[in-house]
Amino acid sequence: MADAPRPPERSGTGLEVADATVRFGDLTAVDDVSLQVAGAETLAILGPSGCGKSTLLRAVVGLEELTSGTVRFDGADMAGVPVHRRGFGLMFQDGQLFEHLTVGGNVAYGPRRRGVDRAEAIARVERLLTLVGLDGYAARRPATLSGGERQRVALARALAAEPRLLLLDEPLSALDASLRGRLAADLRRILATTETPALLVTHDHEEAFAVADRVALMRAGRIVQTGTPREVWAHPVDAEAALFLGYSRVLEAREAEALRAAYPSALGASAGQGRDTAIALRQNALRVGDGPLEAEVITVAPALDELRLAVRLVDGTELDAVAGLVEPVEVGQHVRLVLDESAVARLP
């Protein structure tokens, strides 16, 4: 896609947020957060609703006042620079398209505000609509679009202004599941094509992992963990992080003894040696098969391509497990379990 718009060459340090704090009265929404977005990378801030991630995003754009701390871009302090002069783009969860303008008018809005002449703006609208897969939509009204199309227009509109940094506020959350997957892949491709550095906030870890190069976990106003999606996923910083990232169960060191005994190399030293660590398991970490663990089936719930079980080990520990659909499993039955080592995390 050689004709995709490219931001001018930059040699700067990108976005640097240092010790940012935002307070609303007694409530501290953002608590001493520091982060950086350099090069053309995408950083996702991942956290439950109410953790302060949207406030942080708004503070970066300039829609929220910092109580203390700084936001810099390429070394320049952004304090005192109004929203419309920061050169950042922002894409809202629900698009916020201008309903009285056409799709083309929406996309051309940013370039026109930045002094691009009409002909060039029209050309840019065509390029961007092609890029987001909405060729020929320029004359349509936003009201005639589906939810996914609206978000594509919102993305095209944000990119048309050639932002130095694109901020995305839960860009896919309002869409249904299948659409979300497709648009996430497109979003990643488009951000890479246009080499736009981006800061994404979301509560959906799949969305973060599908789009971002790096992930920062945020909780109660603070960043608790940063890393590549794979690192963060494989090594959650604590039990709460693990559960938020989609692990279905966290076992205390004592509860994990039987598992450790069965898989000492994967799960580390066994309890009692002074190195007790908790273990996080995904729903499918244990599978019915020819393994070393023995358990009794307590409940069986059918899912699309497998059976989801709750099982009880001989020592009384309850765990989740899955079974194939081929051989039926029944409540009360005794089964053997195999561990999938990639679906287990040792918590520090």
Place this chain on the structure above:
Amino acid sequence: MSVAARGARVRRGALSGTGPGLVLLALLPLAFLAVFFLLPVGGMLLRGLAPDGALDLSGFAEGLSGRRIQRVIGLTLAQALIASAISVLLGVPVAYALYRLRFPGRGLLRAMVVMPFVMPTVVVGVAFRTLLSEGGPLGSLGLDGTWAAIIAGLVFFNISVVVRTVGAAWEGLDTRAEESAASLGATPLEVLRTITLPSLLPAILSAASVVFLFCATAFGVVLTMGGLKYGTVETEIYLQTAHFLDLRTAAVLSVVQLIVVLALLALVARLRARSEHPQRRIGASAAARRPRRGDWPALAVTAAVAAYVLAPVSSLVIRSLHRDGRWTLANYRALGTTGDGNALLVPVWEALRNSFAIAVDATLIALVLGLVVAIIVSRHPRAPLARRGQAFFDSAFMLPLGVSAVTVGFGFLITLNHPPLDLRSSSILVPIAQATVALPLVVRTLAPVLRSIDDRLRQAAMVLGASPWRALLTVDLPTVWRPLLAAAGFAMAVSLGEFGATAFLARPDMPTLPVVVFRLIGRPGGDNFGMAMAASVVLTVVTVAIMGLVERLRISAVGTF
């Protein structure tokens, strides 16, 4: 850099362009309010309460102990209370029928019920007198000039406030709560009592309080219908200042009126805050349905109210077409003259032209100021100080609704009469006074629309490089231009009919149409009365035509409170 200095810099930076800009913007209407409302009203009060420069409150004791004054205050409160109660009782079923049901002729009925609100008060008074006077269609009831007739006139005038305000709230009410209640075994009456009415309570309270305000400060209707026999505080202020030149008593009455009004506004604000809870709103047309058997009481009330509205108006029209017991257009032909025995200084048509010119000026002033006020009160500031300032600002511009127009008018005369503000002989005073009256209505029309705009839409524009002003143009203007047009028509209609302040300020050689009508009915001679009828019909046709155009814009916030 010290920590404090850095903090200050950060704070200034975040929303620069909007914060200071809005504060600057707010200065314009505040200055207007100060010079053309607080100064005259304050001057009037000062003149009455501290005539020698020292505060002298003995006027209160003297003024309030007088039998006549006590009677006037009692009458005003009783009259306003009864008239508002009747307006609410009749208005709520009509609101249901006209906003929740769908039937042929609904649009016409809506327009008809709303018409009285924009009818000039003097005309309403005159219309009722033609209906009730000896020889009128209902003359045998002997109601002409009675207290009951005044209340009938006030109800006529105010029922539309209830219908519009409650109707707009009812129209958007989500029906699913009612349906759930019904599915849980509630009878239709129980649904009404336990679900619907509590949801509508804030709107009903608002409407009732505004109607009470209008009734308690009514001037034109009372003056034309009851003469000075059944005076209200407002007509008494007029009488004391214009006829007895007793400014002290007038000032005392103004203060009493102001206190009652402020207490009422505070009480209603508290009641509203307690009864208000977030509600889902739905598209208006979705909820309306065809009438069922159980709807007949509401439809019957609606038909009765329609007849009630039509009767005085048609009586007025018929009377205007009669002279000496014969059908004729003579009364209308006389509008080109100055009346019997030169009752007027200018022909009626010229008064209509004056009215128009003045109303255009008043509308422009009210629109510019109203738009600024609406923009400011519709923002969502976070800082507690800014929010408190906003709330104060909001209520300050509602004040003119509750302060005697007569006080404002007379205050103009006694305070704006020396340099640097010697405007007494200037013709700009009348439009300014009328704009003060129309301003709250403009704000009430525009603010809800602006408030409904998602703030993030403006942010989206700013992020794309639009300055705060440009964002205003991109986002607010396309949404607000129709309401703005509607507000313009509304302000125009109100200005055309304004009587209380205009009666004081209009120069004799440049009267407005309502002033002329009042003058004509005060002059003996049957031809003059017929001319007053014809002039009233003309004035009504003009205002109703303007409101008809406004109705076509379908802005439900017009005339709601």
